[in-house]
Amino acid sequence: MTDRMKVAVLGASGFIGAELIRLLSDHPQAEVSFMSSQQHAGKPLGQVVSGLRNSRLAGRRLRAADELSKVDVAFSCLPNGVLPGILDEVSGQADLVLNVAGDYRLRDPGEIAEHYPESAPGWRQQIPYYVPEFTARPSEPVVNLPGCMASAGLYALYPLFRDGLVEPRAVVDAKTGSSGGGTHSTEHPALRDGNVRVHKLHGHRHAPEIRQALATWTGTEPELQFSAFSLPVARGVFATAYTWLREGVDAGQVRRAYARAYADAPFVRMSNGRSPMAFPMLKTVVGSNTAEVGVSVEGSRCVAVSALDNLIKGGAGQAVQAMNRVFGLEETLGLPEVGAWP
Structure with missing residues (x-):
């Protein structure tokens, strides 16, 4: 252009x-x-x-x-x-x-x-509901983008359900920074600082969003427990997703499923999980349009974690990424891939 x-x-x-x-x-x-x-x-x-x-x-x-x-x-x-x-x-x-x-x-x-x-x-x-990593480029004139905590949950869960590796149930624990409440939040900073508290244990509106998206993209609508918590940070979402592997599924299959799912996704990065510091964290994604995902398996239990900046990959950056794709531009154009460190 x-x-x-x-x-x-x-x-x-x-x-x-x-x-x-x-x-x-x-x-x-x-x-x-x-x-x-x-x-x-x-x-x-x-x-x-x-x-x-x-x-x-x-x-x-x-x-x-x-x-x-x-x-x-x-x-x-x-x-x-x-x-x-x-x-x-x-x-x-x-x-x-x-x-x-x-x-x-x-x-x-x-x-x-x-x-x-x-x-x-x-x-x-x-x-249409559009997430660049999971759906074809839309041709419709109006497109709706995902919620920030829903995005984090979907990045953690999608490969497992796409490849049919887990039982049709999941628990997602999502923690978010204060900017998720918008500019009109009435929570006093003194109550947020140094504190982690419950935001909503049941009935959060991102739960049906995640179920609906997984049903559409993978054919499986899981039984989902979604709970949200508030973090004492300005920006960032950290989601932990718990699932149970189907009989006969091993850790190697799980790792390969994530590698395949995100092989061509420039803004979703898999961590190697060799140490706790190698797993996703807010410090490595805040300020960027990158979502980090990591996964660990022990026996039949699978734990996937994802981290992203709620205002960029969970909002504005996702929207610019969508614009780039719709207009045939380089997907990464104008978007930061690296967060501010430390």
Whole structure:
């Protein structure tokens, strides 16, 4: 491509919206031409998002979403329930809409009503759910992207169910940093600092998302226990998935399944698991679009762990990766592969 794509970021003042602007600012084939914020319309970006005050876009003013003019791609980082009410207008101005919110992740009307009640009135079944490593490049004009903890759980579980190596049940323990609560979180830093606590033991909305995705991609919908916990860090998701091998399956088969599944995935890296420090950790992925996965087998018990940055691989980076694939660009274009260390 010779001409840079014009892109819009709707919901630019949130954590993922701001991260999208940061990533797209350095993308050689993209130009941020529109940024919206209903709450801060008319204010300069750098005044609203302190982390972008040194960006060359800092002086550009945020606008109302209904001022959107023609663009190639619109990234929607709006709160759940907002995009369905304006989707026709947005898709009329954008060749591709990539939704980072959860509006269209689920297909079952009952589960949508339970987990995304704000989105239920505008639900559209035909909108595809897209994870670059697991699904073909979409041709539809509107695409919904996965949740951050769902992504971590899927990277840990997918090879096992794809190759039919485990019993149809799993337990996933997912821990996330405070940015997962968004900019409007009311939790006081003094309660988060130095603390690990329960977020939700049962009924988390990423559970049906994981079950649905595995059923679609592998033909097996497992019985799933999904529990979420809060970590005293700003960014990152660390997921541990427990499964039970089918009779006759050994550790070698498990390792080969993961190697095959991610052989051509530039942003999913398998750790060798030879020592505890070789397994996935937040320090090696935060600041990058890379997800690390590791697996260990003892007898019939299989434990897989995955780690990723919730705002990048679990959000903004995943969306840029999807844009790259849809437009036939190099998949890694404009995306960091290495986290900040230490």
